[in-house]
Amino acid sequence: MKKTLRIAHLYGNLMNTYGDNGNLLMFQHLAKDAGYQTQTDLVSIGNDFDPKIYDFVLFGGGQDYEQKLVAQDLQSKKQSLTRYIEDYGVILGVCGGFQLLGEYYINAAGHRLEGIAALDHYTLNQVNSRFIGDIELYNDRFDQKYFGYENHNGRTFLGENTQPLGMVNQGQGNNGEDKTEGVMYKNTFGTYLHGPVLVRNRHFGQQLVDLAIDRSNKRQASNS
Numbered sequence: 001m002k003k004t005l006r007i008a009h010l011y012g013n014l015m016n017t018y019g020d021n022g023n024l025l026m027f028q029h030l031a032k033d034a035g036y037q038t039q040t041d042l043v044s045i046g047n048d049f050d051p052k053i054y055d056f057v058l059f060g061g062g063q064d065y066e067q068k069l070v071a072q073d074l075q076s077k078k079q080s081l082t083r084y085i086e087d088y089g090v091i092l093g094v095c096g097g098f099q100l101l102g103e104y105y106i107n108a109a110g111h112r113l114e115g116i117a118a119l120d121h122y123t124l125n126q127v128n129s130r131f132i133g134d135i136e137l138y139n140d141r142f143d144q145k146y147f148g149y150e151n152h153n154g155r156t157f158l159g160e161n162t163q164p165l166g167m168v169n170q171g172q173g174n175n176g177e178d179k180t181e182g183v184m185y186k187n188t189f190g191t192y193l194h195g196p197v198l199v200r201n202r203h204f205g206q207q208l209v210d211l212a213i214d215r216s217n218k219r220q221a222s223n224s
């Protein structure tokens, strides 16, 4: 019987701007190429997140309206998601999802939305302006370039315990000031790149699938 990778699409019915759902299709496709079948669950408002059963989590981007609803519910999953992240679970947060993995997000209207603070970044707003356009960055952990499209009001500042996903060659990135883009911590990745990022950057998708397979094998070995 084929081995299975379990995927959680976190708030996939609410957080899915600019084709972020395509990241799931790419992950599923690359997993299949690697000889795995996948099972994908929507984990949304009112559902529990079980950190012990998943191999990959996608948390996409959203408009401020959806993001507010999600931020309220997310507090009920704060502990379980933090446990998953600390236990080297593989997670990709895009834009709004990336923002809510951090401490807080000040939205365009100036309201503060709490994140889960699993990572120590925070996000401020900008008045009557957005970062929009093509973006290119370089990731030194995997020695890879990534391309995408950014469209965000938020300006994110990383804390001391995390690395950026990469340094910006073209575009604004996290905040338009320090050339950082996204975040990396253990097997957690956050980014502002839409497009969707794993479709435009197959090599990044492959890294995430490899990490998920590796962790799944280790977990099964320790359970047996």
Ligand code: GLN
Residues within 6 Å of the ligand: 017, 060, 061, 062, 063, 064, 067, 094, 095, 096, 097, 151, 152, 153, 154, 155
């Ligand atoms: N609402 C957030 C912002 O504007 C996230 C946008 C998004 O996910 N594309 O910063």
